[in-house]
Amino acid sequence: MTTSSAAPDQHGSTAPPGETPLVPVGVLGARGRMGTEVVKAVNAADDLELVAMVDAGDWLFDVANAGAQVVVDFTRPDVVMDNVRFCIDNNIHCVVGTTGFDEEKLATVAEWLRPKPEVGVVIAPNFGIGAVLLMRFAQEAARFFPSTEIVELHHPNKVDAPSGTAVRTARLVAAARRAAGLPPSPDATTDSLPGARGADVEGVPVHAVRLTGLVAHQEVLMGAAGETLTLRHDSYDRASFMPGVLLAVREIARRPGLTVGIESFLGL
Numbered sequence: 602m603t604t605s606s607a608a609p610d611q612h613g614s615t616a617p618p619g620e621t622p623l624v625p626v627g628v629l630g631a632r633g634r635m636g637t638e639v640v641k642a643v644n645a646a647d648d649l650e651l652v653a654m655v656d657a658g659d660w661l662f663d664v665a666n667a668g669a670q671v672v673v674d675f676t677r678p679d680v681v682m683d684n685v686r687f688c689i690d691n692n693i694h695c696v697v698g699t700t701g702f703d704e705e706k707l708a709t710v711a712e713w714l715r716p717k718p719e720v721g722v723v724i725a726p727n728f729g730i731g732a733v734l735l736m737r738f739a740q741e742a743a744r745f746f747p748s749t750e751i752v753e754l755h756h757p758n759k760v761d762a763p764s765g766t767a768v769r770t771a772r773l774v775a776a777a778r779r780a781a782g783l784p785p786s787p788d789a790t791t792d793s794l795p796g797a798r799g800a801d802v803e804g805v806p807v808h809a810v811r812l813t814g815l816v817a818h819q820e821v822l823m824g825a826a827g828e829t830l831t832l833r834h835d836s837y838d839r840a841s842f843m844p845g846v847l848l849a850v851r852e853i854a855r856r857p858g859l860t861v862g863i864e865s866f867l868g869l
C-alpha cells in the first residue's frame with residue numbers, strides 16, 4: 602500500500618512556489634509498531650511530506666517512484682540490508698532504526714556508500730534521547746567500577762535478543778573498560794545452566810527480559826565495594842523515539858556517509 606501526493610517537482614517537493622520545500626519521506630515497515638508512529642510523526646510535521654508507506658509484500662520501488670528523498674526503516678533485522686542497499690543505489694538518504702547490525706553489516710553499508718558520496722545513512726539502535734543519554738552515562742561511569750552488567754526489558758513481540766541498544770551499550774562499556782585497563786569483571790561461576798549468566802558481549806553480561814505490558818527498558822548495573830550505581834531508562838510509549846527520528850530525518854541530507862547512533866546529531 603502506498604500513499605503519494607501530487608507529483609513532486611525535480612527537487613522531490615510538492616510545496617507551492619516560494620514556500621520552503623517539504624522534505625519527501627518514505628516509511629518502510631509502515632504498518633508496524635514503530636512504522637505507524639513514524640507515519641503519524643511525519644504527517645504531523647509541517648516541514649515533511651509523507652510520500653510513500655511500504656510494508657511486507659508492497660513494492661519497494663514505490664519509495665523511489667514517489668520521489669522520497671529520505672526513507673525511514675523500521676522493519677526487521679532479516680530484511681533491512683536489502684532495503685538499505687536499495688535506498689543507497691537509488692540515492693535516497695536512510696534513517697535506519699531496525700536493529701541487528703553487527704560490525705560486518707556496518708562495514709558492508711559503508712562499502713555500498715563509497716561510490717555514493719552524497720548519500721547519508723544513519724543507523725541507530727535507539728532514537729530515544731533518554732536512552733542515548735543512558736548509553737553515554739554508562740560509558741562515562743564504566744571505568745570506575747570493577748563490575749558492570751546490563752538488563753534489558755522489552756515487550757514479548759520483539760524478535761531479537763539482546764536488544765540492539767543493550768549490545769551497543771555493552772560495547773561502549775567494554776571499550777571504556779579496556780581503555781582504563783580494567784581486568785575482567787570478577788565472576789567465580791564454574792557451574793551454571795545455559796544462559797544463566799546472560800549473553801557475553803565483549804565481556805559484559807547482557808540479560809534480556811520479555812514481559813507482557815512492557816515497551817522498552819534498560820538498566821546498567823555497576824558494582825564496586827560497598828556500592829552499586831544503577832542507571833535506568835524507560836520508554837513507556839513509542840512516541841518517545843520520534844524526536845530523535847525526526848531530528849535524523851531533518852539532518853541526514855547534511856551527513857553524507859555512514860553515521861552510527863544519533864549522538865553526533867545531539868552534539869554529544
Ligand SMILES: NC(=O)C1=CN([C@@H]2O[C@H](COP(=O)(O)OP(=O)(O)OC[C@H]3O[C@@H](n4cnc5c(N)ncnc54)[C@H](O)[C@@H]3O)[C@@H](O)[C@H]2O)C=CC1
Pocket residue numbers: 629630631632633634635636655656657658675676677678680697698699700701725726727728729761765842
Ligand atoms: N532504533 C530505535 O529507536 C528502535 C528500533 N526498533 C527496532 O525496529 C525494528 C521494528 O520494530 P517494531 O516496529 O516493533 O516491529 P514490527 O514487527 O511491529 O514492525 C516491522 C514491520 O516491518 C514490516 N516488514 C517486514 N518485512 C518488510 C519488508 N521487506 N519491507 C517493508 N516492511 C517489512 C512488517 O510487516 C512490520 O509491519 C526492530 O528491529 C526493533 O528492534 C524498535 C523501536 C525503537
Ligand SMILES: O=C(O)C1=N[C@H](C(=O)O)C[C@H](O)C1
Pocket residue numbers: 700726727755759760763764765766767816817818
Ligand atoms: O524492539 C523494540 O521495541 C526496541 N528495539 C530497539 C533495540 O533493539 O534496542 C530499541 C528499543 O529498545 C525498542
